[in-house]
Amino acid sequence: MPSALVEKALQGDKLSLTRLLTEVEAETPKGIQALDLIYSHTGKAHKIGITGAPGSGKSTLVAALVKELRRLPDKPRIAVIAVDPTSPFSGGALLGDRVRMLQIQHDPDVFIRSMATRGALGGLSDRTEAFTQVFDAAGYDYVLIETVGAGQSEIDVVNLAHTVIVVDTPDMGDDIQAIKAGILEIADLLVVNKADRPGVEGSVRNLQNMVNAGHGKDLNLHHHRFLTEKNQEKLEHIDAEDHWFPPVLKTVATENIGIAELAEKILEHGKFLKGHGLWELKTELAMHEIVARNLRLGLYRRWLEDADKTKLQAIMNDLLEKRISPNQAVKALMAL
Numbered sequence: 001m002p003s004a005l006v007e008k009a010l011q012g013d014k015l016s017l018t019r020l021l022t023e024v025e026a027e028t029p030k031g032i033q034a035l036d037l038i039y040s041h042t043g044k045a046h047k048i049g050i051t052g053a054p055g056s057g058k059s060t061l062v063a064a065l066v067k068e069l070r071r072l073p074d075k076p077r078i079a080v081i082a083v084d085p086t087s088p089f090s091g092g093a094l095l096g097d098r099v100r101m102l103q104i105q106h107d108p109d110v111f112i113r114s115m116a117t118r119g120a121l122g123g124l125s126d127r128t129e130a131f132t133q134v135f136d137a138a139g140y141d142y143v144l145i146e147t148v149g150a151g152q153s154e155i156d157v158v159n160l161a162h163t164v165i166v167v168d169t170p171d172m173g174d175d176i177q178a179i180k181a182g183i184l185e186i187a188d189l190l191v192v193n194k195a196d197r198p199g200v201e202g203s204v205r206n207l208q209n210m211v212n213a214g215h216g217k218d219l220n221l222h223h224h225r226f227l228t229e230k231n232q233e234k235l236e237h238i239d240a241e242d243h244w245f246p247p248v249l250k251t252v253a254t255e256n257i258g259i260a261e262l263a264e265k266i267l268e269h270g271k272f273l274k275g276h277g278l279w280e281l282k283t284e285l286a287m288h289e290i291v292a293r294n295l296r297l298g299l300y301r302r303w304l305e306d307a308d309k310t311k312l313q314a315i316m317n318d319l320l321e322k323r324i325s326p327n328q329a330v331k332a333l334m335a336l
Contacts, residue, residue: 052167
């Protein structure tokens with residue numbers, strides 16, 4: 001039987017959902033058990049990643065997008081995960097995004113949760129996926145994940161989201177830098193925000209040229225490692241019509257300009273994935289990433305618990321005294 005906390009959260013009780021997210025983020029025994037209980041209820045939410053450089057207006061864009069999606073005929077429930085840089089003092093999220101999203105937080109069918117990266121690479125907290133599972137199980141139709149905007153490491157969002165939105169602005173400088181940062185290749189939708197500024201047409205043109213040159217044609221599935229035989233065969237036989245070419249959109253989020261078209265393209269991309277059997281493929285890729293990450297973490301924790309602490313310290317002393325190299329230290333530690 002599910003715990004009372006899980007049961008109430010799945011029934012839509014926001015206070016219980018808040019408490020459950022806290023348990024999950026802290027990785028308490030109750031939180032870990034809850035993830036086991038809710039997993040069978042997941043698989044319906046459309047996960048949308050929003051990434052881009054700091055200052056590109058991602059939070060304002062998210063708030064405008066939430067309001068637009070809420071206008072859809074079925075009035076979908078929407079969750080927002082705002083991944084903030086970790087505070088150097090408290091270790092918690094800086095909560096900047098929550099401040100900028102005040103205009104939507106009073107909607108009873110919108111749930112906003114900030115979380116700290118806690119030093120995790122990839123622009124995401126290592127508990128972000130767990131949060132998406134909770135919101136998915138609790139009946140939220142869309143889960144928007146706003147990354148911290150850290151640059152190259154942001155590509156990890158592609159392993160989590162069904163649809164990835166990359167946000168640029170006309171004043172970000174040379175748009176080629178976005179490719180150097182490894183960002184454009186992950187985009188399903190490209191958005192030039194703050195499009196009322198000078199240089200917008202040049203930015204749109206540059207991005208469109210990059211798309212035409214071949215960026216994004218592999219459906220962001222080139223990060224795969226292991227797949228079921230069925231999905232491996234699907235990946236190897238993707239036809240030309242299965243390719244999604246990222247559209248380049250202009251928005252002014254502060255004025256709600258271009259947001260309706262963005263929402264329309266998100267829905268279109270979701271239908272595209274489902275219509276070509278790629279929704280399940282992306283889900284499988286995400287599950288492999290989760291299992292691989294948790295396996296690495298679990299093995300490390302088990303090794304740390306079982307390791308001879310005296311020998312471990314001796315090896316680290318040898319390393320610090322430069323009697324052995326880091327590679328030699330790893331070999332010695334693995335032999336403990």
